[in-house]
Amino acid sequence: MGINVTKDNNTNEVTIVIQGRFDFSMNSDFRKVLSDKDCMGDKYMIDMGAVEDLDSSALGMLLLLREKAGGDNANIKISRCRPDIIEMLKMANFQTMFDIV
Amino acid sequence: MKVLIAEDSKLSRNVLSSILEKYEYTVIEAADGAEAVEKYLEHEPDIILMDLMMPVMNGYTATEKIKKLSGEKFVPIIVVTSIAETTSLTKSVEAGADDYLNKPYNAEAIQAKIIALSRIKDLHDALEENKQKIENLNKQAETELVVAEHIYDYVLDQGVDDLTFVRRYMRPVTNFNGDILMSAHTPAGGIHVMLGDFTGHGLSAAIGAIPASEIFYRMTAKGFSIGDIAVELNDRLRGVLPMNMFCAACLIELDVERTVMNAWNGSMPDIIVTDSSGNIINRIASSHTALGIVPSDKFDRKVDISSLKGDERIYLCSDGVLDARNKDGVKFGMDNYLHAFRNSDDHRTGLNIIIDDLFSYAEDGEINDDISLIEVNVDRSIDSWHLEDENLKESRNLSAEWSANISFDADALKEVNPVPLLLNMVSGINVIHGHKERLYTVLSELFTNSLEHGLLGLDSSLKSSPDGFMEYFEQRGLRLAELDDALISIDMSSAKIDGDWFITINVKDSGKGFVQTKPTVSLDKNTGLSGRGIELVNQVCESVEYNEIGNEVRVVYSLNKKNNH
Numbered sequence: 001m002g003i004n005v006t007k008d009n010n011t012n013e014v015t016i017v018i019q020g021r022f023d024f025s026m027n028s029d030f031r032k033v034l035s036d037k038d039c040m041g042d043k044y045m046i047d048m049g050a051v052e053d054l055d056s057s058a059l060g061m062l063l064l065l066r067e068k069a070g071g072d073n074a075n076i077k078i079s080r081c082r083p084d085i086i087e088m089l090k091m092a093n094f095q096t097m098f099d100i101v
Numbered sequence: 102m103k104v105l106i107a108e109d110s111k112l113s114r115n116v117l118s119s120i121l122e123k124y125e126y127t128v129i130e131a132a133d134g135a136e137a138v139e140k141y142l143e144h145e146p147d148i149i150l151m152d153l154m155m156p157v158m159n160g161y162t163a164t165e166k167i168k169k170l171s172g173e174k175f176v177p178i179i180v181v182t183s184i185a186e187t188t189s190l191t192k193s194v195e196a197g198a199d200d201y202l203n204k205p206y207n208a209e210a211i212q213a214k215i216i217a218l219s220r221i222k223d224l225h226d227a228l229e230e231n232k233q234k235i236e237n238l239n240k241q242a243e244t245e246l247v248v249a250e251h252i253y254d255y256v257l258d259q260g261v262d263d264l265t266f267v268r269r270y271m272r273p274v275t276n277f278n279g280d281i282l283m284s285a286h287t288p289a290g291g292i293h294v295m296l297g298d299f300t301g302h303g304l305s306a307a308i309g310a311i312p313a314s315e316i317f318y319r320m321t322a323k324g325f326s327i328g329d330i331a332v333e334l335n336d337r338l339r340g341v342l343p344m345n346m347f348c349a350a351c352l353i354e355l356d357v358e359r360t361v362m363n364a365w366n367g368s369m370p371d372i373i374v375t376d377s378s379g380n381i382i383n384r385i386a387s388s389h390t391a392l393g394i395v396p397s398d399k400f401d402r403k404v405d406i407s408s409l410k411g412d413e414r415i416y417l418c419s420d421g422v423l424d425a426r427n428k429d430g431v432k433f434g435m436d437n438y439l440h441a442f443r444n445s446d447d448h449r450t451g452l453n454i455i456i457d458d459l460f461s462y463a464e465d466g467e468i469n470d471d472i473s474l475i476e477v478n479v480d481r482s483i484d485s486w487h488l489e490d491e492n493l494k495e496s497r498n499l500s501a502e503w504s505a506n507i508s509f510d511a512d513a514l515k516e517v518n519p520v521p522l523l524l525n526m527v528s529g530i531n532v533i534h535g536h537k538e539r540l541y542t543v544l545s546e547l548f549t550n551s552l553e554h555g556l557l558g559l560d561s562s563l564k565s566s567p568d569g570f571m572e573y574f575e576q577r578g579l580r581l582a583e584l585d586d587a588l589i590s591i592d593m594s595s596a597k598i599d600g601d602w603f604i605t606i607n608v609k610d611s612g613k614g615f616v617q618t619k620p621t622v623s624l625d626k627n628t629g630l631s632g633r634g635i636e637l638v639n640q641v642c643e644s645v646e647y648n649e650i651g652n653e654v655r656v657v658y659s660l661n662k663k664n665n666h
Contacts, residue, residue: 055470056300056420060345063394067344072399092349092368093390 003029005039014041019050022058030061034068044069049080054088066097077101102219103127105146107137107163108181109155113206117150120208126215134158138166141176147222148215149178151198153189161196168197175225177218249307253281256307256314266481267294270456272472279306280419280473283314285321288524288541290357292482293321293330296417296475297350297392298369309348309393312337324520324541327352328402331365331392335400338393347393351417354404357542359411359483360564363404367391370423370435373416374407377480379445383407408570415477416442416451421470428465437462452476504594511587514556519548526593530604536660539641540604546638547608547654548589553577555612555652556587587611602660603643607653614651 003026004017016033018026033039044065066074077099081089089100104126108114111132118128129144131137135158137151149167153160164178180193183204190201199221200214267284279301284294295317299306313334320330331352338348349368355361364372367389374383385405418438425433441455452474459472507526509519527541553559557580563569592607639645642656 055424056298056347056349057345060300060347063347064345091370091387093387096390097395 002026003033005033005036007038007041012042013045014039014043015045015047017047017050021053022048022051022061023053023055024057027057027061030064034064040068042075044074044076046076046078047080048078048085049082051081051085054085059089059092059094062094062098075099102148103129103144103146104215105129105131105137105140105144105149107131107134107149107155107160108152109133110152113152113204116206117211120206120211123208124212124215134160134163134166137163138170141167142170146176148218149176150181150202150211151178152181153193161193164193164196164198173229175222175229177222179214179218245304249304253307253310256310264292264482264485266478266485268450268452268476268478270452270472270474272468280421280471281306281310281313282473282475283317285318286485287321287354287357288324288538289520289545290538290542292355292477292485293317293327293352294417294475294477295327295330295350295352296369296419296473297348298419298421298471298473299348300346305342305346309338309342309346312341313348313392324524326404326518326520327354327363327365328404329518331367331389332397332400332402335392335395336397339396342393347391349387349391349420353415353417353477355409355477355479355482359479360409361570362407362409362415364407365389365402365404370418370420370438373439373442373451374409375414375416375442375445375451376410377412377414377447379442379451381439381442382413406571406574408564408567409479411479411483413479414445414450415479417473417475417477418455419471419473421468421472422455422459422474424470425459425463425468425472426466427462430466433459433462450476450478502594502596504592506590506592508588508590511584514552514584514587514589515581520545523548523591526591530595536658540606540658543638543642543656543658544591544593544606544608546635547606547656548591550615550635550654551589551608551610551612551652554615555610556584556589557581558612558615604658604660605655606658607655609653612652614648 002019004019005014006017007014016039046062046065062076062078066076069076078089078094079101081100086100089095089098094100104121106114106117106121106128108117108130109132114130114132118130121128129140129146131140133155137149138158140146141149151160151164155163158166160180164180167176167178177199178197179200179202180190180198181202181204182189182193193201200218202211202214264284264286267282269282271280271282273280279299281297281299282295283297284292286292297310297313299309316333316337317330320333325333331350334348334350342348347368350365351367351369351372352365353372354363362374364385366372366385366387368387368391371387372383372385373381374385375381385407388403388405389401423432423434423438427433437458438455441458442451445451445454455474505526507522509517523544524541527537527544530537530540554561557577559573559576559580563573563576588611590609593604595602595604597603635645638656642658644657645654646656647654
């Protein structure tokens with residue numbers, strides 16, 4: 001359960017691993033990550049391999065990260081999603097704003 | 102810290118006092134129970150040492166009284182007993198005492214007890230304070246929720262004209278919904294329906310609902326299309342809502358003839374269209390980002406166009422329906438949702454079945470999002486809009502004759518939505534409602550004919566088959582994009598003839614002329630794909646005349662006739 005952030009200082013790539021239900025309960029943890037300078041980088045990889053479910057506040061958190069990471073210029077990959085999670089991201093048209101791999 | 106000593110023996114009081122003063126406590130003395138209660142009220146001590154056997158009022162009664170008076174506040178009472186009195190311990194604890202001390206007094210023991218009880222008192226006070234804070238916050242939240250609910254209801258009530266063919270089931274998770282349903286007739290008799298699902302509930306949803314409903318109803322009344330409305334909603338919500346909040350939404354638009362459905366689905370579950378037997382004949386999946394996220398230059402307003410036969414049912418739902426879980430934590434999902442339609446018929450429509458299915462599915466499970474399900478019964482909507490005769494009371498006399506012209510060249514036809522402009526032309530006329538609707542219908546029908554047949558050379562009969570229908574709209578788009586050097590000119594004027602007022606509308610296009618075919622079926626029976634429009638024009642106007650080449654039409658409308666049918 002929860003959010004785990006690691007950063008590669010050589011490539012300046014941040015990896016965010018999210019586990020369990022990605023929903024409103026993660027809001028404050030996620031915001032902590034966003035306000036932590038050490039968690040910001042040039043590239044982001046969000047590993048959602050262990051995400052069981054997603055709600056609209058999770059989508060909101062991803063949008064916040066995107067904004068923080070430069071809006072249209074943000075480089076964010078979302079990886080290892082289960083098929084049903086991909087389905088939900090596509091319903092929200094997030095493939096146009098994030099690189100879903 | 103103040104300590105109250107209740108003890109009838111003066112000697113004992115002095116011993117106790119000197120011990121306590123040594124530890125720098127402020128000491129208050131009482132010689133019996135009654136005095137102890139009085140002194141408690143007067144000095145509000147932090148802790149009380151209570152002897153049990155005292156004249157006037159004994160220690161049990163005094164303890165009981167003080168505990169009652171102190172209420173939610175924690176005032177520790179230590180009873181003082183001699184070893185021989187141990188049986189009275191239970192009795193004193195029952196009376197409310199928190200701890201006991203044995204005589205004779207031992208300074209260390211007294212200090213230890215006081216410190217221990219002070220610690221408990223601090224804990225209690227902190228808890229009490231938190232409890233108060235939470236209670237206050239709760240009250241505040243409740244008040245705000247009531248305010249939000251009021252705003253929400255007010256906002257949503259203003260537009261809901263009784264569209265009985267739009268059936269709804271809406272169940273909020275909290276006191277009220279983050280989902281909004283809006284529906285209204287367009288000035289031309291079409292229908293707009295919107296189901297929106299805001300992130301979050303309560304106040305945050307209400308904040309978005311205010312501009313959303315204002316925009317939806319105002320723009321619908323002014324004749325804007327759902328594409329226009331989606332653009333405006335997106336823009337406004339992006340401004341009003343924080344980045345992580347948005348509104349997933351479906352907007353649908355039915356034309357006056359109920360032959361065309363335009364749909365815009367932004368992050369909502371598939372829109373489902375079934376025939377009257379419950380067979381699914383169309384699914385429109387989300388192809389857009391929710392409202393309030395992307396900047397206007399990136400916003401995609403493209404609608405999905407499909408044909409209707411007139412007996413369909415259209416279903417919109419919020420994701421709360423699909424996300425309801427059974428006792429094993431498995432979601433209801435799209436398959437169960439689609440399955441429900443198979444068993445529907447005229448008596449038990451999809452709405453009833455889905456709700457029944459959903460609740461039996463989630464009976465021992467959980468539903469933790471708002472549930473909204475909307476059913477639009479197209480067949481029942483067909484006669485929902487009339488050019489009401491009762492509205493056509495004697496018109497106020499116009500004071501002057503006037504004329505107006507509005508022209509569209511090729512660029513304007515490509516870029517400008519003509520409907521609000523035409524509507525504006527009519528709404529400025531000093532006549533009673535009813536006439537305005539009729540005039541607007543006439544005007545838009547004539548304009549559409551000039552554009553689609555006169556300039557773009559489209560053939561109405563194409564629309565009579567579903568394939569041709571799509572072809573028609575494809576061609577319309579392609580030909581409009583290629584249009585060059587074209588003009589539609591509309592003249593409108595009022596004139597008084599023999600004491601009666603008439604409005605003349607003249608619409609001319611730069612095309613080669615088109616043959617105006619008369620519809621072959623009567624208005625009432627016509628549920629086909631086209632042909633109702635010009636019949637309406639014929640019915641409400643005194644005269645309808647095309648010129649010889651057929652690129653100019655002149656109609657005369659009487660403002661004095663109460664009933665033009």
